[in-house]
Amino acid sequence: MPMIRRGAQVPARWLLVACGVLAMAPAPRPASAADEGIVDVHTLPRLDGAVEDTSRPDTYRVTYTVPTPVAATSEATKKLLSADGWVPYVYPLDEKSTALTFKRGRQGLRISFTQARGRPDQSAVSYTPNRIYSNVPFPDGATELMFDETRPYLGCIAPGALDAASEFFTKEMTALGWRKLTPETASRWPNADLGGSVPNGVRAFYDHPDGDTTQFYKQKPVMLTLTRRDDGRTNVEIRVAPFALPEVLEADDDMAGLPRPKPTKSARSLGSASFNKREISAAAMAELPAVRAFYHRELAARGWQEDGSAPLAPGDEVAIKISSAEETGVLRLGRKYDFTMISLTAQVKESALAARAKAKKEADEKFLGDALGAAQQLIAADEARRKTQAASLSDAPLNARADGKAPVPLPETAQDVTFEGGDGRLEFSSTSSVKALSTFYRTTLKSAGWKEQPSVINQPNMAVMAFSRGGKSISMTVMQMGPKVNVRADGSGLVTEAAKPAAGPDVQAKSSEPLKPDPESQLPVPTQRSSKSLATTKMPGSETPFRRELEASIPASLDEVLAFYRAELSKLGWQEKTDGAIVSADRAQIDFTSPQGPAVLKLGRAKGETTVNLAQKNADAAVKADIMPKAGQARLMLGNIGPKEASLTINNQTVKIAAGAGGPQSPKGPMLDLPPGKYQYALRLPGRPARSESLTVAAGEAWGLLVGPSGDMLPLQMY
Template sequence: MRSTGFLALISCVLSAFALVVGIGVTSADEALDTSKLPRVSGTKDIFASPSSTIFTAPGAVTEAAEGTIAALTAAGWQPYAPAFGEPMKSPTMAIANLKKGATGLSVFITVAPAQNNATSVTYTGVIIANDLPFPKDATDIKFDGDRPFLSCVSAGNLAATSDFLRTELIARGWSPWSVKDNAKSAYADEKTEKGLYAYYVRDTGKPLILVLQSADDGKTTVKIEAVPPEVLHPAEKKEAAKAPEPPPAPAAKPQDKVGDAIDDLAASIIKQAQQSVADAMSGAKPAAPDNADKVSDEPTEALTVLDGNTAPIPVPSTAADVDFDGASGKLEFNSSSSIKQLAAFYRSQMKTLGWKEEKSVINQANMVVLGFHKGEQDVSLTLMKMGEAVNVSASGSALEKPEATADASASSNVAGAPGNEPDKELEAEDAGGLPVPKEHSLSGSEQSMFRHGANANVPAKLSSVLAFYRRELGKRDWKEDASKSVIKDDAAEIHYVTAEGPAVLKLGRASGETTIALTVREDEKAKKSGMLAKPGQTKLLLGNFLETEAVITIAGKTIKVPAGAGSKGPDGPTLDVAPGKYPYILKGAGGAQPDDPIEVGADEIWGLMIGPGGVLPVQMY
């Protein structure tokens, strides 16, 4: 919604600010109102809206975090930890994630210098890309809505937990899938001695596997995660993976038949479930391997590490078609070695490097899943027999390279460089009337009096994102001003001429992703308003949310700003300044306090809104 009022402007900007600090936004059809959520007692609002609310809370960060999470939990919100890694927590900052039904909430707690070092709490709604159901009594919850992934422990028994999850997954658009029948099924649970597993599919995205195991104390462990579609069609996958040189066999071998492959997989999960429960609960001897697992005749000579390997984890010398993407944290390759050899290679190499292995329910001759962790880092590998070769796919935070190295391979692959193409073509969606890549981890839009824009974080290389914008903005007849554009390995700034006014696209790298800031200045509106500064200067518009007069000293001038100025329109004091950095001192309800300087450029308009938390600078043109 567009508005010339400072109040509406600040609402838009604070929502955008909550997005930028890594929280998220709610979708239009969400009923969440963050301003009405439970809190600890003694809070004071800084800003409140349905999508994002900021307030101060008594006590230190740790105390405020514990009280806030307890209040939300009592109201039915379920806190969860990251699926891969550890929650962020320090004496001066804490981030918590919670879910209630299909609605997500992020809580950001930190020390706020602008509030005299009080503890600030931010509630922001979060869009969950792939919602998975949490049992109401779930504990030890780890969840990732992007992969998707869920693990937890339910106090309910196996039957009750299975019925609950089946009902909830179906309600979310998932259908049970029978691998044996190669079709959707009303009920597709496959029982094991101590639990069960089942596959679920829907029209888009990867299928899911649900694995439940019953412990001796009556509780049920739950794990739901995405699996490759080929798992549902093992015969087709194996056929596709065969080398093209040999002529096709006149008939499928018995082990290539769908029924036999599914029996093998079912047997592997059943046996491993028995073994893992026995090992964990009673230390009993594992069950003797059946015929499907007799791999003792396979060669066991140790594999060596591939020369020139650029991935953060070892890759065997027999690897071929290696595809490593540090930006998204993924590695994939094929190998002529056996699954047994590859599993032994990774167990040995990762242990030598200080990694600890996590138990897996799938550890068989035709498919092995390995998990490792070291500190806050993790990596998961899936080894799958595909015809004559073994396909290895890996993902996890250990594969996400820091921005300086993640883009090293992109340094000679910047979009627009001769002879190079972007890594992948991104699809577009709308954010405030501007395009952003559909494959984003975060997106939002902003709107001020004479300026609008879109922001996003995308798990793709900068070259791919730059190619995306050159394509999409070209469709809008935007003209790139090559004389002002700058493209580097890890950043880009592209200037455009549009019908509305000048536009700037800024790309950068952070946390293994490409950051996007696209802004458009609305020239005609700014000119008609009469608020433009003299050429080469900047206009400052002052507003005041407080109920009392405030006094601000900036650019060598002391200005009184009446209570409520700017709340209904830009009717507060104004000041023209030259481009540069300006420290300022605010004297209001909280007494005199210095603030960080504001940096302004030529021909810009900035709003300085005074509120309970200090001064919020907002670029308006």
């Protein structure tokens, strides 16, 4: 290509060519102007006082704020756009939408409203273009306009008489490129039936032959129906012609384990395949006979049968009773707009529920029985192992070490000694037997003036001892743990004055951030926690607990934790009882009434954190399981998973507890109702000395006392 040297003279004819090329170049214009189906929203009228949001420029969207509430703004916007020639309409099945939709010619517009900046006295208004894919004419002055531009669907009331409406649509449909179908032009649809009269009205069918080259791409033929009204106006409906819709529907993905046809405009479900009751509702884009045939086919394939008609509900055209081996249900079909509305419900039969409950109970009992058997085997194996290990422990008399730093003597076989004088704790291990160590401390402490308190635990593998002297006490546990014996002692008698830390106020540090609830927890607890545990009590075979108890430790001040629980429990419908509430700087106890039953929140302070104990009772579950205490009393339930019968004496009553009572094979053991208070009770087993313990019960509580395989008694609050 020849080059022109800089500074050289250019022939005049070249300048003329260059000017011609520039003149041919198109002038710049907005992107929306290139598409006549898309309105330039930046040119539309706005409400008085509008302030445009220019932080995010967008060719196809404009947002502005006005100083009026949303409801008033919506009404004013509707009037403003209507005055500009835009016709408002509503989508079928979307009658409650707060957004506004308009059509003007072949252009569509959608307007949404939100509260601006969190202020109820201001509104944000957004204009967005909405393409009209299938345009049909709106009669001037039409009311109750229902329109979907994608199919299309039009439903409205034209203000004129039937003849005037018919003339209007004949003219305007043709102007928009629609062609009235004839038997010849409808031949591509084998099932097309253009005949048939409409009572008190007329009907016509149209297609759009240029659909492949215009925005009516792949447009199905439509059916126009006009009917005369008693008030002189005309009902109008335009929808896809029935013969252009599928006659055999495919199955979409199941919802709630129930069949759903394809296509649907909307669908929702409740429950799942495992629920006792489930249902789906949907709007199918098909004729009612096709939907009816779909369910006849799909339900039969799943083992359901039809059992005749069910009573019709409002909106129903068909209602059919259905049933399977385990469920009964009802299929309801009706018409709304151009949809077939579907409602399908299924309910598990009482007999099936009973069978499921029985199977679950048997499975639970088998699981518990297997678990109990495995536990008994483990216990037996552990006993054998302990005996083997105990044989290696020495019963030889012990002497005290000379280097002991604790206030009590240490035996010469003591190993790994840990002594904390400030807290009054001592722990060590030894190769001497439980018997030898117990004898050592009973002898040495007695000679030092300590008096031993009676104890019911004095076994070859474990001994618990308690000593007192001069207002001080020492509790000591000696337990075989594997090939050695562990000794733990604590109490005021072990506190050394020099090791006592200076007492100071509990400085409650605030949490570094607001306490947030853990969404995975069954009972409220902050995500900011150092520990958490949740215990539940329930009967074998039951899914519903009688009582739930949450314990946690929160690195936050007590007032922060209390505020957290008051807020979160209120959200759950818990009501705080003001009577008897205790709230101080380091302690709180508040009773609540929850939807399930009574509850109590206890807060305290320990190790620089706030401790939480939240217990909730389920009154309905307790009544159903027959463990609910009588008014003003406590209930005591007795069980025995040991191999021999036991007897329990409490409150001057002696009750025999058969082996296995309260276990998987016999869930209900003996029960007693007691006035609130503290009770001493004695447990007796054949060939063993009586064991005495105490139990404190309050009104409205239910406790379980379970005799273990080794004869130990386990108390457990159940309600």
